[in-house]
Amino acid sequence: MKTDLLILGTGIAGLSIAVKAAEKYPKRNIAIVTKLIPEESNTQYAQGGIAVVLDKLEDSFQNHIKDTLISGDGHCRKKVVNHVVRNAPKRLKELIRWGAQFDKKTDTLLALEREGGHSHNRIVHHKDITGSEVIRALLHTARELPNITFLDHHFALDLLLDSSRKKCFGIMALHQLSGTIIPLKAKNTVIATGGVGHIFGHTSNPSIATGDGIAMALRAGARTRDMAFVQYHPTVLYQPGVSMPFLISEAVRGAGAHIRNAAGERFVLQYDPRGELATRDIVSRCIYEEMKRTGKSHVFLDATLLSYSHFQNTFPTILKKCESIGIDIRKDWIPIVPAQHYLCGGISVDKNGQTSIQQLYACGESSYTGLHGANRLASNSLLEALVYAHEIVLHIGKHLRKNIFSKKISTPIYDLTKPETPKEILTILTQTLHNVMQHYRGIVLTSEELRTATELLEKLYQEAKALTYQYRTTASLYEVINMITVAQEIVVQSLDQNKNRGCYYNKDL
Ligand SMILES: Cc1cc2nc3c(=O)[nH]c(=O)nc-3n(C[C@H](O)[C@H](O)[C@H](O)COP(=O)(O)OP(=O)(O)OC[C@H]3O[C@@H](n4cnc5c(N)ncnc54)[C@H](O)[C@@H]3O)c2cc1C
Structure with missing residues (x-):
């Protein structure tokens, strides 16, 4: 399969890029891949809402900017904060045009709630199921657009790179229902695979959050940033x-x-x-x-x-x-x-959502834009995805004609002839990973604990990697390898911190 734009993930990031690009470039074909069904994502479970300044009498962009910067504990990119906050009303309007409904105070005014870290009421919401309403509206709109192809149950394994490993030309995907592995070639690829919660045993995230996109990007040599800033939600049942x-x-x-x-x-x-x-x-x-x-x-x-x-x-x-x-x-x-609850860092992107690999973009929780700094302000995540989806679509549009399919793509090798890894082996590896992260990379930690985690994770990675020679390529084996890969990056970048800020707290600093 060859496509103009390939999007990995059907959360708010992936779907808004798909809808926007399909509307803007009706002659271009867009494929959107998800490892399960399109309804399953972190976005689906978002409750609180989207932070947007709408009441200019009581609130202001300046207030939202200030709250984001305070929450980020001096580590946000100010230009990014400014851009995201000021573009929020336009992006919300678009989401409403695509059919999303939000609670109203009066016939013409939306009801605004408040959350931790916000100085004013500015959270636009749909009862306490904002995420599922957003997904409902985006999916409905996307399914009506003829130039979007949905590829459900396609697990993205690895990026396809040219021989210099500087350009991306799509992915290798495992079709989980037939067990076949196929190249999905694309002029532009967007990683929108969401968060990493399942690296930690105790998380608010659904089971899809295994950091696949970030691991894939790391294997391809893309830059990541701020992976040390792992956010915990204080009030989980x-x-x-x-x-x-x-x-x-x-x-x-x-x-x-x-x-x-x-x-x-x-x-x-x-x-x-x-x-x-x-x-x-x-x-x-x-x-x-x-x-x-x-x-x-x-x-x-x-x-x-x-x-x-x-x-x-x-x-x-x-x-x-x-x-x-x-x-x-x-x-x-x-x-x-x-x-x-959330990873503040991720695959490093510029103001257009571009990663350090050409023709590869990242959006949503798997990306690092600089908005969240050392600690994300509540309800700024859905907003970030909407604003960057817009930038990515504009940027892709400007460069679409120039991007051609490379003839020299290096294709990774997979094995489908061997038996599947026994479930018990994967369960033990996952539980060990959870134990390591719980004991040595928790809310409060020490440098010694981080060094122990580094050693244990390397051992675990080697054990998981060895399975790839013995057993066939499956999504569950890949998920375990991806989780360990991302955990290693979190720990390495944690050790690089020289001061405590936001959600990183080392007792030795
Ligand atoms: C319980 C909960 C409540 C939240 N509440 C809020 C809130 O009120 N406001 C707010 O701003 N944020 C909230 N957040 C955070 C926010 O929901 C997420 O950060 C955001 O939805 C992420 O969107 P995304 O599009 O980047 O990723 P996701 O919505 O997680 O979508 C990821 C997609 O990628 C797919 N995928 C993953 N790996 C692969 C692979 N290997 N191959 C193919 N597809 C793959 C998944 O199947 C999924 O479709 C909440 C999070 C949780 C868990």
């Missing part, structure tokens, strides 16, 4: 043994819920005067410290103070989840614990 624990949106704290220890104390105020509305890095760290101090496995979110009818209207999914496990939010506190 405490449910031991559940593989994807349920997130209690930051907007619940924004609406006035308090964090308490078992004794009922609002301990967060001792760490930061903003209390529950401090940024995620600070709230997560103080919960971690409090759990350590008290020897408890979790703390609580007290929403008993909130208006029940407001909660019912704004957070119906969270309410349903709480009720399903016997929590009555009118009188019970919700048990919570921090969990890995």
Whole structure:
């Protein structure tokens, strides 16, 4: 298959690029690949919403810029922050034109909520299921556009590069239903494969978040940045043994819920005067410290103070989840614990979304633009994807004619003749990875722990790599190798940090 534009991933980043490019260049063909079904992505689970300044009387771009810079702890690229914040209203308008619906305050005004780190109410949302509404609208629009081809159940294995390894010409993909491996050649390729949550045992991310795109880019020699900044979400429902624990949106704290220890104390105020509305890095760290101090496995979110009818209207999914496990939010506190949530760094891109490899772009959570600095401000992730999707489509348009298919593509070699890796082997490798990351690359760490993690991960990588000679190429084997590869990069870049900032905290610095 040959295509003008190949997009890896059907989250907000991939789908908005597909829709925008298909509308703008109707004669060009676009293929969008996903390893499962298009509905499954991190975006699907986004609750809180999209940060956009709409109320210019109460709020301003300057306020949003300032909040993003404070949250990023002095490590954001100011130009990028400025650009993203100022373009947010235009990109939101476009998303609404594509059919996304957001809660309204009046017939003409959108309802705006507040989240941690935001000085004003500016979170545009669809109840507490913003992500699934965005995906519904984008998928519907994309499916109506004749020049978009969906390739579901296609697992992207590796990038196709020219012999100098400077240009990208598509990918090698494994069709998971037939078990065949095919080249998907493209003039332009975009990595929009999302996050890395499953490198960590305890994460808010769904199982697709195995860092495949970042690992693929690393294998191809693309530059990555800020991989040390792994964000933990402070309020994830405490449910031991559940593989994807349920997130209690930051907007619940924004609406006035308090964090308490078992004794009922609002301990967060001792760490930061903003209390529950401090940024995620600070709230997560103080919960971690409090759990350590008290020897408890979790703390609580007290929403008993909130208006029940407001909660019912704004957070119906969270309410349903709480009720399903016997929590009555009118009188019970919700048990919570921090969990890995987001990677602030990723594949390094310029203002056009271009990576260090020609004809290769990255967008969304798998990319590093410089917006988030050392700690992403809540609801800035969906926004970043929308703004950069726009830049990528414009840039591709300017260069589309010049890009030709290379005749000299080096194709990686895969093996489909051998048996599949036994599931138990992959489970042991994954559990070992989780243990290493939990014990040596947690919310608070030491340099010694990082050095131990480096050694253990190298050993683990060698064990996983050896399996590729013994067993056939499968998505699950690749996912394990990808997770270890990205974990190694996170640890290496963590060791490079010489000061604590945002969500990176080393006790030795
Ligand atoms: C529970 C939760 C709540 C959140 N709430 C918010 C919020 O309110 N506001 C906000 O701004 N952010 C929020 N976030 C973060 C935000 O949702 C994500 O950062 C964002 O959706 C990422 O979008 P994306 O398009 O980059 O990736 P994703 O939405 O994760 O999409 C990745 C896509 O890539 C595909 N893929 C991955 N690997 C491969 C492969 N090897 N081959 C083929 N396809 C592949 C996946 O199948 C998927 O289709 C939340 C995240 C979570 C987990």
